Each structure stands twice: as C-alpha cells, then as structure tokens.
C-alpha cells in the first residue's frame with residue numbers, strides 16, 4: 001500500500017453535494033482534492049460526456065455509471081440506483097426540480113436544528129436556482145442562481161383538458177414544485193435546458209477545473225476512513241485497482257445517503273449492535289447509534305392507460321409533456337401528502353419498465369410524506385459486499401394513502417373533459433376490491449431514489465443524530481458530512497434542489513469557520 005498524498009481538504013464523492021462543496025471551497029482558496037469512485041469526463045466544452053448523461057430524457061437504469069445496489073421493498077428486492085460518476089446520482093437522474101414545502105424545513109427547526117428553518121435556507125435555494133419562464137406570481141423561486149431550471153411543456157390539447165378538469169373540481173393553478181402552495185395543479189420543473197441535463201460537473205466543477213488548488217481523483221473508491229480519537233487522519237482507497245492512502249487535515253463526506261453511512265460503518269463508526277454483530281467492536285470503536293438508521297424515501301406507483309381513439313389521433317407523441325396535481329388526503333393536514341403527475345410523449349427513455357408504458361397516457365402517484373422508515377447496514381466489513389438496504393415499507397397508513405391516490409386518479413380521468421382522451425377500460429381495474437388493489441400496490445410499488453436521513457443532523461443531545469448543524473460528525477473535530485444523508489426528515493418533493501442548497505449552506509459555514 002502506498003501513502004502518496006497529503007491534502008488540506010479531502011472530499012469523498014463528486015455528486016450533487018460534492019461538486020458544490022468542492023467548487024466553493026476551491027474558490028475560497030483552500031487546497032481541495034475531490035475523490036470519486038466513478039469516471040470523470042472532464043470539462044463540458046470538450047464534449048467527452050456520454051450522450052446518456054447529457055440527454056435529459058435518460059434515467060439511469062441501463063447505465064454503467066451505477067453502483068448496482070438492490071434494496072428490500074416489502075416482499076420484493078429491487079435495484080436501487082446510485083450514480084457512480086462525476087456528477088453522481090444527479091448525472092443519471094430524472095432531472096426533476098422541486099422544493100419541499102416551507103413547512104418541511106420549519107419542521108427541521110422544531111427538531112432542534114435552529115439554523116435550518118425555511119427562512120434560513122431560502123437565500124441558498126435562491127443562490128442555486130435559476131428558473132426560466134416563470135409563470136408564477138410566487139416570489140420564493142430563485143431566478144438568478146447557477147442551476148438553470150426550466151418548465152416542462154404542457155401545451156398540447158390533452159393538457160388543456162387536464163387543466164379544465166382540475167378547474168371543474170375547483171382546484172387552483174399553483175406553483176406545483178415550489179415551497180408555497182400545497183393543493184392544486186401546475187407545471188413540472190427540471191434542471192435541463194433544450195433537452196440537455198444541467199448536471200453538477202457542468203454547472204459547478206467546470207468553474208474550478210484548472211485551478212492549481214483543485215484536483216479530482218476519479219476512478220478512486222474510498223474503502224475505509226483511518227481515524228484516531230477525534231481525528232479523521234486519512235482514507236484508504238482503491239485507485240485504478242491499486243490500494244492507496246491519502247492523508248488529510250479535513251475530511252468531508254459527500255458520498256450520498258448510501259455511501260456515507262456505509263463508509264462510516266466500515267470504518268468502525270456506527271450502532272453498537274451492528275459493530276457487535278459483525279465482530280467489529282473494539283475498545284476504540286466510535287458508537288454513533290444513528291448511522292444507517294432513519295432511512296426515508298418517497299414511494300409511489302406508475303400506471304398508464306391506452307389513449308382513446310380520439311386521444312391517439314390528437315396527442316403529439318413526439319412531444320414531452322407533463323403536469324402535476326398536489327393532493328391532500330386529510331383537509332386538516334398542513335401540507336399535501338400525495339402528488340399525481342400525468343405524462344404524455346417521449347419524456348423518458350432507456351428504461352424497460354417505462355418502455356412498457358410507451359404510447360400510453362401515464363400517471364405517477366407519489367407518497368411524499370411517508371410514515372415508513374427503513375435502515376441501511378453493512379453486511380460485512382469487506383468493501384466488496386454491498387450494504388443491506390431495507391425500506392421497511394409496511395405502514396398501513398402509507399398503503400391507505402396510495403389507495404386514496406389511485407381512487408382519486410380513476411375518478412379524475414372519468415370526468416369531463418379529460419375522459420375523452422383515455423380508454424377507461426385499459427388501466428387500473430378492481431379499484432373497489434380493496435384486497436386486490438392492495439396486492440396490486442405491493443406488486444407495483446416503487447421508490448423514487450430519493451433516499452435521505454441515514455446520517456441525520458441533530459444536536460449532540462439528540463441520540464439518533466450523526467452530525468451537528470454544521471455537518472460535523474459527533475465525536476470528531478475534522479470529519480464532516482454535507483450530503484443528502486443528513487436531512488432529518490424527507491421534504492415533500494424531489495430532493496436534488498435541497499441537496500444543492502444544503503451543500504451551498506454547509507460550504508459557507510465551513511469557509512466562515514476556517
């Protein structure tokens with residue numbers, strides 16, 4: 001093993017969070033080394049990036065740039081995609097841009113995170129987001145940030161009927177991906193422009209590539225953190241199949257909701273019972289009970305209907321169009337707990353499951369405020385063995401909520417004027433037979449790759465927490481986590497924008513401290 005490098009700041013993971021943090025720290029003058037297990041294709045202007053990363057219609061199923069994990073969801077074991085490339089999961093994701101609701105972040109404050117309510121985060125959301133073609137009177141959205149965001153088209157005649165049907169029900173037109181409104185219908189927003197993904201390497205890392213104080217080590221997988229007492233001293237990594245050790249002053253994990261807890265556990269930092277079970281407990285182990293626990297994701301179901309004859313003739317299948325309804329199951333709830341999106345056309349490709357819905361009118365319903373909480377734990381200290389990911393989706397209330405959404409969808413598409421577009425007999429059936437539909441939900445349930453919470457933030461008195469409000473791992477002086485894993489609770493919307501925002505905010509705190 002060769003010990004060949006010393007760093008001031010070592011960041012592990014070049015996904016959404018790692019790209020932002022590395023860029024900001026390098027711009028502030030720190031000497032930054034960014035390690036990434038997957039490949040790097042360099043500056044965007046060199047045009048070396050694979051088309052599947054550049055094209056916003058691609059979602060990661062058929063890619064080589066994935067870790068190949070599986071996860072348990074109810075009685076099933078299915079793939080759990082995670083990007084393994086500079087750009088991370090953001091390089092292979094569906095490019096949806098959503099804020100959580102204001103209330104989601106205010107709840108973080110109620111958990112004791114005084115510096116993480118909506119108002120404290122708002123300037124950072126705005127620093128990230130640059131929403132083009134705004135149609136909202138809403139003032140929360142960012143319009144001058146660095147990440148370009150555009151509204152998905154919904155101009156065809158099918159969506160005119162979709163909108164009319166919403167209006168007939170008394171729904172308001174809202175910013176359906178923003179932080180302010182909970183119920184109503186509106187547009188979907190994406191971090192892509194003219195069909196091209198705005199991924200973190202292009203938007204962030206290209207700003208610092210070439211600086212003397214910044215370097216990327218790609219194809220380099222960290223397998224263990226070497227630490228003593230309160231200090232992370234180095235990482236042991238495999239670089240192009242060669243074991244290396246890299247020493248550092250400060251270690252920042254941006255390895256994502258799977259990568260960060262896995263690395264901690266493999267380095268002897270985790271729950272007592274897990275370290276004991278693996279015969280990995282020593283007098284020097286660091287017991288942090290929350291590592292890998294509190295795993296949360298959004299769950300949902302995709303279903304589709306054949307178009308009616310009228311629909312077949314009048315939908316422009318070459319377009320990529322979508323709209324969304326935010327639904328509140330219980331009127332007394334503060335925010336919506338479900339969304340129902342409708343898609344027509346070629347919005348996503350390269351995916352076997354989605355191909356089965358091609359040329360159909362598609363719907364996705366999402367449970368955005370689930371109750372089920374799962375866990376991640378390493379099965380072995382051997383880095384070649386994948387961690388166990390179990391969503392423990394077994395909460396009856398969660399299943400009832402999905403049932404509510406399916407019943408809503410079935411009723412909605414039978415109303416005027418949307419009904420003329422859809423062959424009502426071709427999609428969801430037997431909705432009245434609860435047993436059948438619950439079985440169907442369990443068979444068709446999926447998660448949306450929005451995992452958070454596996455290294456959650458909290459103060460030192462908060463037993464289940466792993467890092468403090470500044471991302472510092474409890475019990476350490478120089479090891480931080482700044483990625484999606486630190487969210488204490490999942491926001492009601494896709495996550496990437498919140499991850500960019502957390503990374504901007506954490507980078508600022510770090511720069512102020514050092």
Ligand SMILES: Cc1cc2nc3c(=O)[nH]c(=O)nc-3n(C[C@H](O)[C@H](O)[C@H](O)COP(=O)(O)OP(=O)(O)OC[C@H]3O[C@@H](n4cnc5c(N)ncnc54)[C@H](O)[C@@H]3O)c2cc1C
Nearest residue numbers: 013015017037088089093094096222256259484494495496
């Ligand atoms: C298929 C898919 C679709 C999604 N769709 C959407 C969407 O439409 N909208 C949305 O908002 N969100 C979406 N998401 C989620 C979103 O992309 C993630 O929440 C976000 O990218 C998380 O950022 P992160 O920095 O925490 O982790 P990541 O972006 O996953 O970055 C982690 C990086 O660390 C690297 N890494 C991990 N372990 C190691 C190690 N040991 N050594 C070296 N490097 C390591 C990984 O290779 C990766 O590059 C999707 C995710 C996926 C996978």
